[in-house]
Amino acid sequence: MTDAPLVLAFDTSAPHCTAALMRGGELITSRFEEMARGQAERLIPLLEEVLEEGGASWQDLSAIGVGIGPGNFTGIRISVAAARGLALGLDLPAVGVSQFQALACGYDWPVVCSVAAPRDRIYLQTLNDGTRSDPAFGLLDDLPMPHSKAEAAVIGAQAETIAERTGGRVLQPRYPLAEAISRVTLQRMHNVSLPAPAPLYIRPADAAPSKLTPPTILPETQP
Structure with a gap:
């Protein structure tokens, strides 16, 4: 063993x-x-x-x-x-x-990772470029991405379109x-300060709590 x-x-x-x-x-x-x-x-x-x-x-x-x-x-x-x-x-x-981390696994150079989201939107994050940029969410035209001189590679949703803007090439997940x-x-796994896994939502939930005042089930007791 x-x-x-x-x-x-x-x-x-x-x-x-x-x-x-x-x-x-x-x-x-x-x-x-x-x-x-x-x-x-x-x-x-x-x-x-x-x-x-x-x-x-x-x-x-x-x-x-x-x-x-x-x-x-x-x-x-x-x-x-x-x-x-x-x-x-x-x-x-x-x-x-x-x-994003899974898409970039096996690559050690700058790569733009994109994941499809509802209503033609995408989740986007650039990894391995020496920064700690947060993930972004929205329509492709509204999202920031590396300058074309960076020639960042691209993996994921709408990769061809993104690659045209970054000057990079399309890669497949390894x-x-x-x-x-x-x-x-x-x-x-050996990082002792690693936080417990937590959901990475990025965008708000589609269903929001009602803004209506809830009905009174029982009347308040008068003093």
């Missing part, structure tokens, strides 16, 4: 349920299932199937990796809550990995999503 760390990573931030098991830098097994709903019921059984396929158990794990978005709000909450619960129950580190999350987790 090798002493290399064993990482289980998963993501439900889009209409899918995906997971990967990796020991050291070697992918053992992975699964990807498209689904518009039902991730909450499917996730744990899927993880158990991945562990069984990899000949491992929950007790063999060294860390949990989880996709934190951006993406579907409900899906993100499902996977983040599962990761935090598993990490607590198994006494393991849990690492939250954004879709790894499938769950495997990329596993690899980033391996890099960061």
Whole structure:
């Protein structure tokens, strides 16, 4: 039995349920299932199937990796809550990995990472350029991006259009999503100051609380 760390990573931030098991830098097994709903019921059984396929158990794990978005709000909450619960129950580190970080995994030069959002909008973040820029959300024409002289490469949604503006070239993700999350987790799992995974929403929820005054159910008691 090798002493290399064993990482289980998963993501439900889009209409899918995906997971990967990796020991050291070697992918053992992975699964990807498209689904518009039902991730909450499917996730744990899927993880158990991945562990069984990899000949491992929950007790063999060294860390949990989880996709934190951006993406579907409900899906993100499902996977983040599962990761935090598993990490607590198994006494393991849990690492939250954004879709931007997963897209850029394996590249060490400036890359603009984009993720499709509702109503023709996108989520955008530039990585590996020496800055700590925050993710942005909106229509492509309204979002800031590197100057064309930067020749930043582009991965993700509307990549061709973005590459024309940055002077860079279009790249493909080096790894499938769950495997990329596993690899980033391996890099960061020993960081003792790493915060617990938290959803990366970026944009406000589509459904907002009602601004109407709630009805009085029972009258106040007079003194």
